Amino acid sequence: MIELTTSLAEATAEVVRRVQRSLVVLHNGHHGVGAGIIWGSNQANKKRSGTLILTNYHVIAHGRHLRAELEDGTEHPARLLAQVPEIDLALLEIERDNLPAMMIADSHSLRVGELVLAIGHPWGQRSAVTAGLVSGLSTAQTRDPQKSIEIIRSDVNLAPGNSGGPLVNANGAVVGINTMILGGDQAIAVPSHVASAFVEGALKGD
Amino acid sequence: MIELTTSLAEATAEVVRRVQRSLVVLHNGHHGVGAGIIWGSNQANKKRSGTLILTNYHVIAHGRHLRAELEDGTEHPARLLAQVPEIDLALLEIERDNLPAMMIADSHSLRVGELVLAIGHPWGQRSAVTAGLVSGLSTAQTRDPQKSIEIIRSDVNLAPGNSGGPLVNANGAVVGINTMILGGDQAIAVPSHVASAFVEGALKGD
Amino acid sequence: MIELTTSLAEATAEVVRRVQRSLVVLHNGHHGVGAGIIWGSNQANKKRSGTLILTNYHVIAHGRHLRAELEDGTEHPARLLAQVPEIDLALLEIERDNLPAMMIADSHSLRVGELVLAIGHPWGQRSAVTAGLVSGLSTAQTRDPQKSIEIIRSDVNLAPGNSGGPLVNANGAVVGINTMILGGDQAIAVPSHVASAFVEGALKGD
Numbered sequence: 001m002i003e004l005t006t007s008l009a010e011a012t013a014e015v016v017r018r019v020q021r022s023l024v025v026l027h028n029g030h031h032g033v034g035a036g037i038i039w040g041s042n043q044a045n046k047k048r049s050g051t052l053i054l055t056n057y058h059v060i061a062h063g064r065h066l067r068a069e070l071e072d073g074t075e076h077p078a079r080l081l082a083q084v085p086e087i088d089l090a091l092l093e094i095e096r097d098n099l100p101a102m103m104i105a106d107s108h109s110l111r112v113g114e115l116v117l118a119i120g121h122p123w124g125q126r127s128a129v130t131a132g133l134v135s136g137l138s139t140a141q142t143r144d145p146q147k148s149i150e151i152i153r154s155d156v157n158l159a160p161g162n163s164g165g166p167l168v169n170a171n172g173a174v175v176g177i178n179t180m181i182l183g184g185d186q187a188i189a190v191p192s193h194v195a196s197a198f199v200e201g202a203l204k205g206d
Numbered sequence: 207m208i209e210l211t212t213s214l215a216e217a218t219a220e221v222v223r224r225v226q227r228s229l230v231v232l233h234n235g236h237h238g239v240g241a242g243i244i245w246g247s248n249q250a251n252k253k254r255s256g257t258l259i260l261t262n263y264h265v266i267a268h269g270r271h272l273r274a275e276l277e278d279g280t281e282h283p284a285r286l287l288a289q290v291p292e293i294d295l296a297l298l299e300i301e302r303d304n305l306p307a308m309m310i311a312d313s314h315s316l317r318v319g320e321l322v323l324a325i326g327h328p329w330g331q332r333s334a335v336t337a338g339l340v341s342g343l344s345t346a347q348t349r350d351p352q353k354s355i356e357i358i359r360s361d362v363n364l365a366p367g368n369s370g371g372p373l374v375n376a377n378g379a380v381v382g383i384n385t386m387i388l389g390g391d392q393a394i395a396v397p398s399h400v401a402s403a404f405v406e407g408a409l410k411g412d
Numbered sequence: 413m414i415e416l417t418t419s420l421a422e423a424t425a426e427v428v429r430r431v432q433r434s435l436v437v438l439h440n441g442h443h444g445v446g447a448g449i450i451w452g453s454n455q456a457n458k459k460r461s462g463t464l465i466l467t468n469y470h471v472i473a474h475g476r477h478l479r480a481e482l483e484d485g486t487e488h489p490a491r492l493l494a495q496v497p498e499i500d501l502a503l504l505e506i507e508r509d510n511l512p513a514m515m516i517a518d519s520h521s522l523r524v525g526e527l528v529l530a531i532g533h534p535w536g537q538r539s540a541v542t543a544g545l546v547s548g549l550s551t552a553q554t555r556d557p558q559k560s561i562e563i564i565r566s567d568v569n570l571a572p573g574n575s576g577g578p579l580v581n582a583n584g585a586v587v588g589i590n591t592m593i594l595g596g597d598q599a600i601a602v603p604s605h606v607a608s609a610f611v612e613g614a615l616k617g618d
Contacts (some may be wrong), residue, residue, distance in 0.1 A: 005582035016525030113222030170211035319428030321421040376421035
């Protein structure tokens with residue numbers, strides 16, 4: 001019977017390993033750090049080979065000298081390609097190629113009660129992980145009272161430094177971008193399908 | 207190996223689905239909401255078909271115009287049948303039949319370390335779920351210092367709005383009624399065997 | 413599918429059962445209690461049969477009349493054998509034999525993302541359990557700024573009374589000694605390989 005918990009422990013560690021190599025630390029020239037997701041190579045960029053990094057808008061807002069630190073410890077200047085404060089997302093590019101992209105899941109198929117993991121840099125601690133369940137799938141109002149956005153609520157423990165990092169499913173694929181903590185213990189993420197549409201629009205120059 | 211976490215995610219989502227359809231939102235005419243459990247049809251009631259709803263006493267105390275909101279969004283006036291403040295339980299009835307009753311487990315067989323899920327409406331968020339383990343099985347003093355009641359402690363994250371909702375086991379059956387948060391992070395539930403005895407007594411007119 | 417969550421619940425309960433019988437409550441003559449781990453019989457002691465208890469230094473510091481309470485409720489005077497404040501560990505001995513020692517894992521093989529359980533006496537609640545994942549493996553500075561120690565970070569919910577108790581892996585073997593809570597929600601444990609080296613050194617009279 002105890003073999004089951006042991007197998008589960010190996011499986012969760014494997015999911016984490018899968019995700020960590022595609023996670024970056026974002027430095028914005030201020031105190032504190034945020035997280036970023038290696039989204040893939042920028043194929044809209046014909047001139048040179050670049051890699052797309054997705055993060056929260058609030059991680060890079062007012063930032064200067066944005067730098068992305070890879071798992072190998074190297075740091076690379078990051079250029080802002082697009083940002084949409086209303087959904088708290090921003091897209092950056094660094095001049096590196098052949099970096100491992102994170103798997104992206106379709107968050108439309110996410111179910112309440114599913115196991116999820118959040119990986120980021122809470123309180124500056126690198127690549128730390130915490131697990132929980134999807135608590136609810138709902139909507140939140142934006143600053144414009146006539147607009148609302150879809151959100152994922154979960155009971156993972158987020159902290160400053162998780163922002164911009166992935167909420168992944170049991171398979172290690174991104175289902176959301178960790179964005180906010182409400183009421184002390186509610187973790188809020190922007191669904192990956194919202195993030196995918198944002199990236200697609202940004203590359204088309206919308 | 208990762209198939210295990212994926213299967214686990216599907217299983218927890220399925221447990222949640224099983225429970226949600228038997229969960230109600232209780233409105234008491236004041237701000238805030240509580241949770242209630244569809245306990246079964248009221249077979250003691252020969253005159254008309256009614257459904258029993260179990261909740262915490264403190265959810266409905268001082269309440270007027272009690273209403274139970276079903277998963278389909280319809281609201282139904284709820285009549286108070288019985289209440290016992292010492293164990294923080296109350297039994298209501300609504301005039302509806304053929305509602306799906308929650309499965310009730312025998313909490314005598316609950317073990318410390320078992321996986322449990324709490325489902326309710328924390329901070330008004332509908333049918334939200336959080337998971338944890340049974341931390342301890344103990345007793346707590348009531349306001350009468352000579353009396354004590356059995357309680358279940360767990361490490362699930364409760365919030366206002368979880369009160370009256372179920373703590374379920376890995377099978378989706380009710381093992382406790384979520385009742386209190388102590389010391390910021392200890393969740394307290396009244397065992398389902400205490401709740402079953404309360405309902406039985408109430409229907410007999412004890 | 414739901415059989416999986418049921419099996420998992422049985423497995424976690426079994427892990428807890430395995431650990432609880434080797435856990436002690438430590439009374440230090442002050443308010444509050446700490447936890448201690450039955451480490452094994454003291455084979456360095458030729459004169460009489462004694463059992464080693466490992467705990468945090470801060471649980472017994474300034475303590476008088478140290479007593480260890482076993483799972484059967486009996487209390488035994490505990491003698492301090494060794495202490496190292498820098499790694500917050502202390503080794504005690506009680507005059508009892510044939511007590512079940514906890515299994516000790518090699519924390520060198522611990523992986524980020526592994527399932528772990530913390531067992532102790534949070535807020536005085538006996539043998540309570542909480543579960544989480546290993547969040548990170550890192551180092552922390554000691555009071556001597558030139559020295560650092562290895563630590564295990566996890567997302568389990570600790571509280572006063574967990575100190576000195578075990579962080580166990582999915583197999584029920586000790587991987588760390590729960591020692592501190594940082595920033596409200598980060599649990600810090602001293603790795604079991606540090607604890608093993610401390611005990612070995614203490615018995616050799618280092």
